[in-house]
Amino acid sequence: MKLSVIIPLYNKEKQIERCLISLLTQDLLSSEYEIIIVDDGSTDFSNSIAQQYADGHKNIHLHCQKNAGSGAARNTGLEASKGNYVYFLDADDYVANNVFKRLIQLSELNNLEVLGFNFKYVDDVDGIIPNSTTQNIQDISVKVMDGMEFIQKYDFRAEVWWYITKRTFLTDSKLKFPHDRFVQDANFTATLILRTNRISKVNFDVYRYVKTKDSSSRTNDPKIMLKWMNDLVTAVEEYDDLVKSLDSSNLFVYNEVVKKIKRKQHAWVFAIFIKAFKCRLYFKDLKKILFKLKKLDAYPISSKYGSIGAFKAYNMILIPVFNNRILLSLALRVSKFVNFTGIVFK
Template identity: 35%
Template sequence: MKLSIVIPAYNAEKYIETCLESCVTQDMDATDYQILVVNDGSTDSTENIVLDMGKSHPNISIIHQENKGNGAARNTGVEHAIGNYILFLDADDYVAYNTFGTLMQMLEEHDLDLLGFSSKNVTDSSETKSQHSADEVQMDAVVNGIDFIGTYNYKAEVWWYFAKREFYNSSGTFFYDRKFVQDSYLTPTLFSKAKKSAFVNYDIHRYRKSPNSITRNKSVNHLNQHFQDLSFSVKKLFELRKKLIAAGITNMDALGRLHVKQQRYVFIIIVRFIKSNIDADQLRQMLKSFESLEAYPMDKFMSISDYRSPAYQLLTFIFNRSYLLYPAIKLFRIIRR
């Protein structure tokens, strides 16, 4: 078995058929890969849709569990995976048709631990064809994972790369029991341990921009959970940086990018906090805790080109200064009324 595709699904009846259709419409023999849908306690017709598609596509199977969240569902999927490589895919996303064969050839030919590819933001299910032809795509040079982190402004999400299953399992990485941004520390941790990784500019993945995204939910409970999980990510990235430094890693581009990613989560927390109605004292406490994690003030945020737009520069200048930040919060909330 060459590949295991792990798809966590919770009340995904609106999109799961499109997702699965894109997975079965590939230039690979169906016996060479499995599609594992982990039904994470869905209460809609997700299960029935998957079972119905499984009747005509034997490589589709469903695993049932109580609702535990995306991370726990992915862990379950990995436990059941038997392919040489793993690909994580979200149930509301999909992939371009007939693209996996080329990527599998690259993975096997170079014996890669990780292979990243391009993603495209979409709003519907019509983008089923890659803009690149298999004949024209060329893989970048094979590098170790630390050099990969230092070279590429990598995405934190786990759906833009294939991982060798043996490497993944031996790395000791897993998804924590958190609701949000579990992959924010898993992805860099995984890459930091890779001996052979590469990237190919082949637009495979389709990221569906949802009107019901987590950034649109304004409930206090939701926001507090998001803040807690983002804070956990800040802590885990700090621990990863320190661990790499203690191990003798001297690639400053890689260490710097990890530091920037860490401070980016602080930036996101502040932006979301400003748009809420939560008392400013809670933000003060969070920012104080980030000081010991070298995440605030955000003095590294502008150190590399990833986030150097004029808007980022202005907001970072304000956010790093309490005498500007808290009056700005009050002013924004007054104007918003």
């Protein structure tokens, strides 16, 4: 079997069918790939929909477990997988038509352990957006490199759905996703990339990131926001350990990799502040987080590692406020009366 697609599923009754349809419109034979759905204790009709597809397609397998988070679900899926390559897909997103054959061919031809590709943001609408890939396999060439070179060359992407991975390489690494955490793939993906000696990226549109209104990252629920913030702090800590473990024998590559990792840390700190405003956190409750981030050289947010976010206004207006404790405290007080939830950080 060439490929195992692993989908953690929790309360995505409105999106899971779209995801599965995209996986069934691929250019591999059904005997060449499997779709492993791990229902993580859904309380809506997600399980019923997934079961219908599993009953109708021999290459779709449904596993059920008590709610433990998407990391635990991904671990369950990995343990059950049989494909030569593994791909982790989120249930509320999907993939373009007829892309898997090209990815597998490139991976096999170049004996790759990890292969990255492109994605597009799409709106949450009914139906599947037509295939928007722009190149054929004959037009695509890849350069094989190690993980340090890869991070130095490309924008560092921590989400696991950016890559397909050779299953034996993944299992031999003994990496596991953490349970019950947001941003639980950040350290997993970064560690995996840094361990590989054969990785590449192809200029090929594959993933469709759906901007859903009910996403946990868009909620204003204080409990969820606080959990996000603490998990982001953990991610910053883990990346600090990654920096300490880097090979510094090639100083140019090392410095560039450190810069990219530090930029990711500072982007997460920016996200922490956005979430603090969304849940109208008191400044006194933020002090412990700021102290920890300062010790990790992740606060104040620094522009020397590159700009944060897609808009210059983030750097020109928001960051100076976040970096000044007096202004930050005042702004948080104002947020008790003014709605800041229109600010979205992705």
